[in-house]
Amino acid sequence: MIDFSQIPKEEDKDKKSSQEKKSENSISFSSFPHQKASSGEGISFSKKEVITQASFSEKELLKAKEPYQQALAIAEKIIRGSFTSSELEEAKKIVEVFIDFTEKGEQELLSFVFSPYTPSVHYLSLSLVNVCILSLEVGWWLGLEKESLFKLGLASLLHDIGMSYFLELVDKPRKITISEYQAIKTHPEKGKSILKKNIQDIDEEVLLAIEEEHERLDGSGYPRGLKESEIIELAEIVGFIDVYEALTHKRPYRQALPPTGAIKVILSKKKSFSYKVGRAFLERIGLYPKGTLVELNTKEVGYVSKHNPKTPTSPWVRVLFDSQGEKLSKIKEIDLSKSPGVYIVKSKI
Ligand SMILES: [Fe+2]
Known part of the structure; x- marks a missing residue:
């Protein structure tokens, strides 16, 4: 929480740079x-x-623009239900590139994360890429080992793959009904089963993070209402970032909040989220x-x-x-x- x-003070992780x-x-x-x-x-x-x-600088932005655009192209396939093994290989390469940015402390990608959404790309695709970038920043700051960081990158990039089932529903220019909302709440499990069915060798921890990212520490999440240590750390990170990213961007039904507003909303539900992740977020992103x-x-x-x-x-x-x-x-x-x-x-x- x-x-x-x-x-309180907390022992720092060895992986942080001396300055940090x-x-x-x-x-x-x-x-x-x-x-x-x-x-x-x-x-x-x-x-x-x-x-x-x-x-x-223009040079900094240019360097980050290409991988960001490539990630968006993959995210569009994830959200539109055409993600196969070959796209998984592309996704892995993108995650490696993003990790490289994070490790070097090059935060140019953040300028894209905190820009208004591009209208030509589905907002869920933009959200996937942004959540991936921010999750890696936080995961790295928490001192995750390279292997875990990679899994975090992949899980965050893929986390809403189950929404491909509900794209028509979320694109409707009206409020969704309660029963439609209940159906949408199955998207974490649907995401897991899509990946299991289409891709043979996807990591189990990645699947779990996708399935659990909407679970909350106080048991208020879904699909299973898991609590505290029942939720894996990667899912705690993706879940926190997913909420923050969504709040800081416009949705068809509401305006974007400034980062301070998003943090205030999260603080109002502080029992739902990991204190460790929240602290790491503020230390790394601010x-x-x-x-x-x-x-x-x-x-x-x-x-x-x-x-x-x-x-x-x-x-x-x-x-x-x-x-x-x-x-x-x-x-x-x-x-x-x-x-x-x-x-x-x-x-x-
Ligand atoms: Fe989701």
Whole structure:
């Protein structure tokens, strides 16, 4: 369970880089109440465009774009029910590439994860790829061995394969009925059986993670209402990330929440989710992921250039517009963890 108000110290894992090993202290949410508005209202889009362009270099984005697009192509096959052994081999290669990005600490893929969905691709496919990228970041931070990390990548990329049964249903421009919802809740088991039937040598742990990703620690999940240690760790990670990713993106029936809003929703159901995973998420991705547009209490506007694993509410901010809304001729970078009295009041991804 997550208890963000009192997060104890925890031994770090050996696999983290020396720089990242500095994140030994408790996460402090003391500055969280400062976030008065999380909708990003009042931050103009023209500024957002300028800032988005500046947050990752073109070269960085180009490097990440190709594997992201390749992953989307596979995800479309997963969601549209045409996933066979040859696609599995492609999926494995993509997972290897994503792991490489994660291990090197290259977070360019996150700029795609936190972008609005591309209308030409099914939202479930985009979700699969995003959940895969974020799950690997968290799994790596938790110190998973390479083999487990690979299984996590594969399970997260495939986790909604069972939704291929219900695509017509979710695409209907109306609210689904209770009985339709009950049917959709069988998708984890359907996913497992599709893979078992179509692919001979798929790993059992990958199948279990797919089957259990909607289970919750307090027994409120489905399909079996498993609790606590009955749920495998890979499923706990995918489940947490799946909820976060869905909340931070638009769905046909609701608007997207900013990352802070998504974390607040998850906190309101903290008995359902793993504390360990939640903590790892905030340490690795942060409350304000890199590239998030922010307004400070000083009225200055900029974007998150780097997050501080020790203080997820106080990242580094690159200020581009002064308190009057004028573009700065020289970019100013502030480490909010070392700037008492300066804090984020609005954020927008
Ligand atoms: Fe699902």
